[in-house]
Amino acid sequence: MLNCRRPNRRKSSSGRNQHSLATRLVAIAVYTAFFLVITPVFLAIVYRFVPVPVTPLMVVRLFEGHGLHKTWKPLNQISPHLRQAVVAAEDNLFCVHNGFDWKALNKAIDQWQEGNASKGGSTISQQTAKNVYLLPTRSILRKAVEMPLTMLIENLWPKQRILEVYLNIAEWAPGVYGAEAAARHHFKTSAKNLTRQQAAQLAAILPRPLHWSAAKPGPYVRQRSNQIIRRISGLGPTYLGCTQPLKK
Template sequence: MSKAPSQRGFFGRLFRGLFVLLVVFGLIGPILTTATYRFVPPPITWLMIQRVFEGKGFDRRWRGLDDISPRLVRAVIAAEDAKFCEHRGFDFNALEKAIANNAKGRKLRGGSTISQQTAKNVYLWPGRSYVRKGLEAYFTVLIETMWGKRRIMEVYLNSIEWGPGVYGAEAAARKNFGVSADKLTPAQAARLAAILPSPLKWKAAKPGPYVKRRSGRIGKAAGTVNRAGMADCVLG
């Protein structure tokens, strides 16, 4: 009879210990990590590690936002998230359109914002699941709250995949055009933005007909982004 209270005490302490670990690693840990990444470049991501094991190499050269062409900023906003400066991490109208489009059996269309893509690339593993989407939403809220738009764009442009083993604007600019990211022309910026949905398949340096058409549309849309001040939260 004397063992029961002892067992209850043991399991009680175990439960409290697990709860503390959950709080530390599930809540406090991500907050501290996000606060650190506000000032320190995020390290290698899960996708980068996966690509290395796939034999695709690794080329990433961090550049501050002031050392990346504003033309590329406008181009990726035009291509990926026209309301980047307006929303707080989620574009629900774009998400509804994506769901409706996919429900009709058309070509899959994403509704993720640049903020969501940044959270996914920096913190999470490749793949699709409800758990991953939930974590993506959590980290999106964190970076929108703690980083602000300029830092989100800076991390995004330094972390996204731009070809086999190529990550970030500087590596992409040098790989495709032999120039630094601050020297990109409007056409080059539009081509880099055009291949973002499928960087392992599409080529910026030697684009096919589809990428040429897409980059042309993005170039025109980037002009609208400039005239309408749609990138002012980053470049203003």
């Protein structure tokens, strides 16, 4: 007598479902990776020519109850005193490095390993990449993500554009972003008309803009601003050349 068994449809169906689930998971992973790679590149190309409308930090500050005050200005409408002061204060190798100050970065890593949290080591290029793309968190993971983003803008933007974007999105007071809004907020003037001393005081408060005032500087900010002015005098054209707007 023949023993005719029916195929085990349950097992077959289960195998197909597992295969289908694996395929979907792979597709999701591929699309996610594609999105994470393509989006920063697309934004970098767009922001090479178009003002950055908003940054993650601005959104966070809005949720914290701060306003949003900013007016985009091209580099040639920002005082050369401020352009030079920011480079002298934040990254005096900006014009000559490829996005990273490895000596300062290694020092910051050593301090972190010793348990000393430090804000040092970030170049203007790194700060620009962080401000454009990332939330204002402090972690090794964020630093790791920040590095390829820094290389991206360093390769797609000239130094003048990096500086222009930085000067227009940097935080200078609660809800105050960019050189123009900062000049209006602290000194009731325009970014173009900032004096050398005013520019140095604005550059001096960049590390702690929510706590320090450029208009009413305390002893540290006064000391720091005078130090910035002296540093500008010692840098020269090699280290300040890229603060000049590109000729059209």
